[in-house]
Amino acid sequence: MSNQLRQSGLTLVELMVGMLIALVALSAGGALYLSSSQANRMLQMQNRLTEDGRFVLQMIQRAVAQAGFRNAPGEARGVGNAYLAATSTTSFTVGFQADNSSMLGCTGAVIAGTGNQSLVIERNGSCLQCRSAGSAPTCPAPTDVNTAVDWVGPFPNGGGLGSEVVDFQVLYGIDTGPNPTAPEISCGAETRDCVVDSYVSALPNGVTIDQVMALQICLILRSENIAPEMGSKAAVANCARNGTINGSATDNRLYRTFRTTTQLRNF
Structure with missing residues (x-):
């Protein structure tokens, strides 16, 4: 009878061991989840920077490829009869004629109609903007500015998911000679060899805009979001390679540098 009334269960020691094992498992699972979440967030930030940088370079290359296009030889090329206005190291303007079929505007859509057009590409604070008229808008640009x-x-409404421009540099590749030894190796009616001899931040005295053969672009982007788990890292060199981006070693943000050289083709 006494055997039937006997109850079995866990001893205090067994209960404490079980709780300890469960606590260890929960801690390991939590650490794994936290590590996975951080890695996923870092990957999203890296992908965002890469996509934004590639998009900008693609849009710049398309705009520069249009510079100087005209529907018939001898017509004006859009910016005071020039294909390019070398405004500064952070801004330039391309001029061309629209053809109602293939010339693209700032949004990437085909420009309707024909006639002279110009696109201004410039850094404005932490934005890189393109505009076809008017003065530079605020950064971010309002959605009602067409x-x-x-x-x-x-991002216009915050959220930390965008990319910020921390450096942007435009260098102008100029052809200063020597003259070709034979007319057949010059480009068109030019008496120069149309090969870039140097890249400059501003056109020297005696060099005209028609001697610009290419643009060298540098863009440095920074994640708007902060990743505290990054800790300290090496400082990021600026576009001119003569210094570093202030705070880049300790601000817990991701950085990406993009460079490209784009040839001007519609002389």
């Missing part, structure tokens, strides 16, 4: 668009920049 003449300007942010090619890259922070």
Whole structure:
């Protein structure tokens, strides 16, 4: 009878061991989840920077490829009869004629109609913007401004998911000679060899805009979002390679540098 009334169960020691094992398992699972979440967030930030940088370079290359296009030889080329206005190291303007079929505007859509057009590409604070008319809008550009668009920049309503421009540099590749030894190796009616001899931040005295053969672009983007788990890292060199981006070693943000050289073709 006494055997039937006997109850079995866990001893205090067994209960404590079980709780310890469960606690260890929960801690390991939590650490794994946290590590996975951080890695996923870092990957999303890296992908965002890469996509934004590639998009900007693609849009710049398309705009520069249009510079100087005209529907018939001898017609004006859009910016004071020039294909390019070398404004500064952070801004330039391309001029061309629209053809109602293939010339693209700032949004990437085909420009309707024909006639002279110009696109201004410039850094404005933490945005890189393209505009076809008017003055530079605020950064980020308002959605009701149909003449300007942010090619890259922070999100208009915050949220930390955008990319910020921390450096942008335009260098102008100029042809200063020597003259070709035979007319057949010159480009068109030019008496120069049409090969870039140097890249400059501003056109020297005696060099005209028609001697610009290419643009060298540098863009440095930074994640709008902060990743505290990054900790300290090496400082990021600026576009001119003569210094570093202030705070880049300790601000817990991701950085990406993009460079490209784009040839001008419609002389």
